[in-house]
Amino acid sequence: MLHNVSQLLLRNQPHFDDAPLLISQSPRDQLAREWEAELLTHNTDFVAWQLAAKVLGERAQFGPAPQGVEVEQAVLVMPKSKDEARMLLAALAALLPVGGRLLLAGENKAGIKSAAKLLEPYGAPMKIDSARHCSLFEVTLTEKAPAFDLADWQQQFELEVAGESLKVVSLPGVFSHGELDTGTRLLLESLPRVKTGRILDFGCGAGVIGTYLAKKAPQAQVEMLDVSALAIKASELTLEANGITNAKVTPSDGLSALTGRFHQIISNPPFHTGVGTDYSATEQLIAEAPKRLVQGGDLVLVANRFLKYEPLLAAGFNNKVDTLATSSQFKILYCRGSGR
Incomplete structure (x- = not known):
């Protein structure tokens, strides 16, 4: 059974078809197996990483923050902690070029609607979709984000x-x-x-x-x-x-x-x-x-x-x-x- 957030992302696959997508904090489910386009994942959760790695191999990262890749679009699935969300958004933004798309997805009960403000340092948030009691927001980077250093956090x-x-x-x-x-x-x-x-x-x-x-x-x-x-x-x-x-x-x-x-x-x-x-x-x-x-x-x-x-x-x-x-x-x- 796919998590509600995974179902929301899957129904928006056409929105991501033009370039590889990096998803950070994908749920503990088979989203990687269901995804039809080029996908990379990052997880801080060992169990979720194991599930993704069975499908994606080295394109699935396990670590405190995503690193070492260049992508044009990246999604963060909202974690429990807003401080963690701020940190991971900074890490994702650092991987994106100017004009890259940074997205935040999450369940309404996790406060995703108010959490969308976490995207404001990178651009003007726009709601892309709502479904399965979840929401998806996006910003387009108007300037290059600073390099990410875990020590700063x-x-x-x-x-x-x-x-x-x-x-x-x-x-x-x-x-x-x-x-x-x-x-x-x-x-x-x-x-x-x-x-x-x-x-x-x-x-x-x-x-x-x-x-x-x-x-x-x-x-x-x-x-x-x-x-x-x-x-x-x-x-x-x-x-x-x-x-x-x-x-x-x-x-x-x-x-x-x-x-x-x-x-x-x-x-x-x-x-x-x-x-x-x-x-x-x-x-x-x-x-x-x-x-x-x-x-x-x-x-x-x-x-x-x-x-x-x-x-x-x-x-x-x-x-x-x-x-x-x-x-x-x-x-x-x-x-x-x-x-x-």
Whole structure:
């Protein structure tokens, strides 16, 4: 089933027939397979990139921003964050010539109608179409856009948490951009002893948890996973800023990129994909964790208080689920694996 935005773009294919089209942030669907003209894609979402790459090969990019191509028309599918949209529009505009067309597509519930103002720095936005509860806007570049530099969009801040000082680098679109969220702080302040084996930070975001673990246990091997190229880059920058050498970051759909077992899995897991709510990544982690921990290994995760993860955890951990801490918003859940 094609996403509504993909259906909107497909019905406007004749509008793009005169030149190759670059689409940034194409949905997790088969749009690339359905598109009949020459297409390039860019995704910060690893799953969406994998789907596009099966059809487009090297014409599908995965990374924090599109780069290395010259096109005359480009579409951004509206992300959840307006700051991310501004950044990606700047990256796309830098690839276009004067007279090139820059477009923004998105669902009405994602605020696309007001977001069209994000195109104003590049020209006068014009609505091209509305369908499937989505809208498509376009500007024609009247002058050459500035060169794009990802470093211009980075934010660095320092924090003290659970006895450690950290430097954090974040990017637009990364969870809790530019600040430490209260759930992660509660998690780190509630952690049991950090072990000195193989440790996983699942859904690493800007790398706060993984960097903390690597500093706390310099003999440990810390692995960090995320589905977002923006998070991967931010985490790499955060590790570099702290001089960490015992951690690495890997893009992954769930746990699929890594094999073997862990002594600890620590996570403030995501429950958003795009503008919607999606608990599947966390549910997959909970289902797989008992088989991915060594005997006596720990799973520690943050959950909003309204989320009912305890029954799922109890099913995999012999009904042994502890609550390490709570706040008005969050709870820290703990399980010990049997190494099955």
